[in-house]
Amino acid sequence: MKILHTSDWHIGRTFHTHPTLDHLGTVLGALVEIVRDRQIDVVVVAGDVFDHAMPSKESYAVLTAVLRELKAAGAAVVLTSGNHDSAARLGFQSEWASLAGIHVVTSYDQYLHPITLTDAHGPVNFYGIPYLEPVLVRHLHPGVTLKTHEQVLGFAMDQIRVDMAARPGRSVVLSHCFAAGGVALSEASEVERDITVGGLDVVPLGVFDGPDYVALGHIHGRARLSERVRYSGAPLHYSFSEAGKPRGGWLVTLDADGLGSVDWVDLPVPRRxxxxxxxxxxxxxxxxxxxxxxxxxxxxxxxxxxxxxxxxxxxxxxxxxxxxxxRPAVTVETDGATYAERIREATGDPEIVAGFLAFVRNGAGPTEFESALVAELLTEQGITEVDS
CATH class of the missing domain: 3.30.160 (Double Stranded RNA Binding Domain)
Known part of the structure; x- marks a missing residue:
């Protein structure tokens, strides 16, 4: 089975107030062509399908178009909600969409009911974990400590492993989180909002032990945490801190025994x-x-x-x-005195002007030419000393 791992489409996001829908449409159109040319069986989207909890009608139109084209290209789709999405809005009519091979996972316990697709080697079970905010799910399991994202995902993965042991076939997990590993954190840009109010809630890599492949979302740059646990990154650049980072997805091939190969597939960059x-x-x-x-x-x-x-x-x-x-090329360290203190200590108007220039130039005072010009102008005006 050929699986294209993507995430963080962020449909509707602006780039420094400029809309990105046209550029994202171009990139997603190229993604459809890759699916068609390489005969990909499944496209997964690991969270943050939309950028806002209340997407515009234009954003819905972009999503509708790409899902229709992916279906026409012969691929099933499995997508989960991320911390930017409204699970209720994204999951609206998901029951009917699944009949067409578009599987939208947004319910908090939907990972207990994997989406099973088959190939020549048998079933592949896709466990989609929507973004689970601890404060919103802990009351559902009163006997379990669920205060952090690590604890919530650990609890979900424990249940998934139990199901995997009882269910035949290979397995793929989708999750939207900050997974542990220096590579992943180094790929983070200022676009990724803290996934908890109190700060960064990191999930240890060991939480994801078990499945044949884990498709992660939330980091906007591609990252390999292990051979079978990866971030695909976003399909479009959304920050200058992402400049130079490739855009694309992971082409994951499952063979009869599990994970076969993982190869990177580039997507076009509409504007560098x-x-x-x-x-x-x-x-x-x-x-x-x-x-x-x-x-x-x-x-x-x-x-x-x-x-x-x-x-x-x-x-x-x-x-x-x-x-x-x-960012001036030349800066001069000051003595720590305030601007008012320097003015009070000035002995004449030339020093006042020099102090002002140093203040607005990050410590760099007047040039030799400027000092001569100031002296000339003050002399013409008959000003040579500070009025007492």
Missing amino acids: LSVLEGPIDELLHDERYGVREHDWVKAVLTDQVRPLDGMRTLQTRFPHCVTLEH
């Missing part, structure tokens, strides 16, 4: 992300940045003084420049 750093004049005129003119651009300006109207100026060359940071 570029972080450009330098003085504004260099960014505007240097020929080497010509290939970046149609990228999403984050500009880091190193000019000593923040350019006036810098964003609009940059957009004359980079129309998709969406964020700007001013």
Whole structure:
């Protein structure tokens, strides 16, 4: 059986206020072509199908279209709800969708009833674990301590292993969480919201012992925690911290004995992300940045003084420049005195001007030319000392 592991579609998410539905539609269209060309049997989506609990009608239209096309390409679909999704909205009419081979797992105990699909070697049982917020499920099991995501998933996996032992066939688990492992955490970007109110709730890798393959979601970069436990990452870039990270999914092949092979499949990147750093004049005129003119651009300006109207100026060359940071190339450590203290200690107007320039330039005072110009202007005005 060929399984394409994806996650974190985040349908409806914006990128620095810009809609991404068209770009995501392009990527999901390419995913359908991969399914058709490689004759993939099952597509799994491990949580965060939508980006919001109340998706727009346009977001529903994108999901409807891709599910219809995946079905037409010959694949079944198994998807679970993530921490961004509304389980109730995503799961609406899931009973009827399952009749068409679109299996939507959103109920808290639905993992107790695996979705069984078959190939030439027999059954494959898909255990979908929707995102389970501890505070919302602990009352359902009063005799069990369920205070953390680790405890909740550990409890669910214990039940799954019992079912696996009694049920013939191979097994695949879907889960949306922060699983333990330095690789996974290093792939996290600022997009992934804390999965608990109190902070990061990490789930040890050992919790997922047993299944032939575990398809994880929540981390937006691909990651291999073990040969059979992986993150696919998101199909689209949603943050500049994800720039350079490949987009795609894992093509998982199950043979008669379980996990056969796992190969990476690339998805297209409709618009690259570029972080450009330098003085504004260099960014505007240097020929080497010509290939970046149609990228999403984050500009880091190193000019000593923040350019006036810098964003609009940059957009004359980079129309998709969406964020700007001013980071002067030269900074000077100060003596710790406040601006008011430095002004009170000044002995003349030249020092007041120099102190002001140092204040607005992160410690760098006037240049030699600027000092001469200030002195000349003050002399013309007949000002040479601070009024007493």
